[in-house]
Amino acid sequence: xxKITQTQPGMFVQEKEAVTLDCTYDTSDQSYGLFWYKQxxxxxxxxxxxxxxxxxxxxTEGRYSLNFQKARxxxxxxxxxxxxxxSAMYFCAMRESSLTGANSKLTFGKGITLSVRP
Amino acid sequence: xxxxxxxxSNKVTEKGKDVELRxxxxxxxxxxxxxxQSLGQxxxxxxxxxxxxxxxxxxxxxxxxxxxRTGGSVSTLTIQxxxxxxxxxxxxxxxxxxxxEQFFGPGTRLTVx
Numbered sequence: 001x002x003k004i005t006q007t008q009p010g011m012f013v014q015e016k017e018a019v020t021l022d023c024t025y026d027t028s029d030q031s032y033g034l035f036w037y038k039q040x041x042x043x044x045x046x047x048x049x050x051x052x053x054x055x056x057x058x059x060t061e062g063r064y065s066l067n068f069q070k071a072r073x074x075x076x077x078x079x080x081x082x083x084x085x086x087s088a089m090y091f092c093a094m095r096e097s098s099l100t101g102a103n104s105k106l107t108f109g110k111g112i113t114l115s116v117r118p
Numbered sequence: 119x120x121x122x123x124x125x126x127s128n129k130v131t132e133k134g135k136d137v138e139l140r141x142x143x144x145x146x147x148x149x150x151x152x153x154x155q156s157l158g159q160x161x162x163x164x165x166x167x168x169x170x171x172x173x174x175x176x177x178x179x180x181x182x183x184x185x186x187r188t189g190g191s192v193s194t195l196t197i198q199x200x201x202x203x204x205x206x207x208x209x210x211x212x213x214x215x216x217x218x219e220q221f222f223g224p225g226t227r228l229t230v231x
Contacts, residue, residue: 004160035219045161045209045222091160104149104213105174106220108160 003027004092004109011114013082020067021077021112023092029053033095034075035106036066040088048090051075082116089113120144122223124210130229131200139195139226143212150193151211151220152185161209167193168215200230 005024013019025034036048051059051066059066067076079086090113093106123142131137143150149168153161163177167187178184182200187193197204207227211220 037222043207044224045211047219047221050219093161104168105151105163105166105177106153106161107163108153110160 002109003107004094006092006109006112008112011112013079013114013116015084015116015118016081018078018080019082019114021079021090021092021114023075023077023109025073025075025092025094027073027094027096029096034066034068035093035095036064036075036077037091037093037108038086038088039091039111040085045091049077079114084116084118087114087116122210122212122221124208124223124226126226127224128227128229130231132231133202134199136196136198137200137228139197139208139210139228141193141195141210141212141223143191143193143210144221146214147212147221148190148215149213149218149220150187151213152193152195153209153211155207155209155225157206164195164208197228200228202230204228205230 003026008022032053034051038046038048049059049061049064049066051068058068063080065078089111091111092109095106125140151166152164155161165175165185167173182198185195207225209225210223213220
């Protein structure tokens, strides 16, 4: 089974509107972390937001928030007030880790393309 | 430098040749990671180094792939006898330590003809 699933086709949103990008994950670990990265056409990977499995509150970073539903194993990214510069690929990733943090590699989903319309 | 740097930015090689890709992590970052991104796909983990610990090589796709990290800083990913399926963008990342945000370099685009 895939560890990170991003199944939405290309997403479109009108400028200034909010958009939700879906991500579900699969792990048997109790301690893990969830990340969202943005990859514009230039190719760089830009960190957006992080959610720890033990965090009780949803993470927020400016216009980005993470809708973390642990029981459903979902970690959807919400972008508010979309801007033209938000057009990019968005990747959800998970870090499964022991208490010692010994397993720190990220497992990525296949990504979602977001296009913001003016 | 201010961020992770990688060289070369682009590499075109012929099938069967060896290539070396270089990564300079952010100064002071003890953890260094290599990922591969094929066209239109997500990132695939290859290998990571943490301090003086033995590297986690579990993502290397074959024994043609190897990596080393000298002096706890610069890393080189070597692909021997390249194949066309090795064509991809190879991304390096570093972090302050295990379990922290990973900062990515711009990547090396490898094309095997």
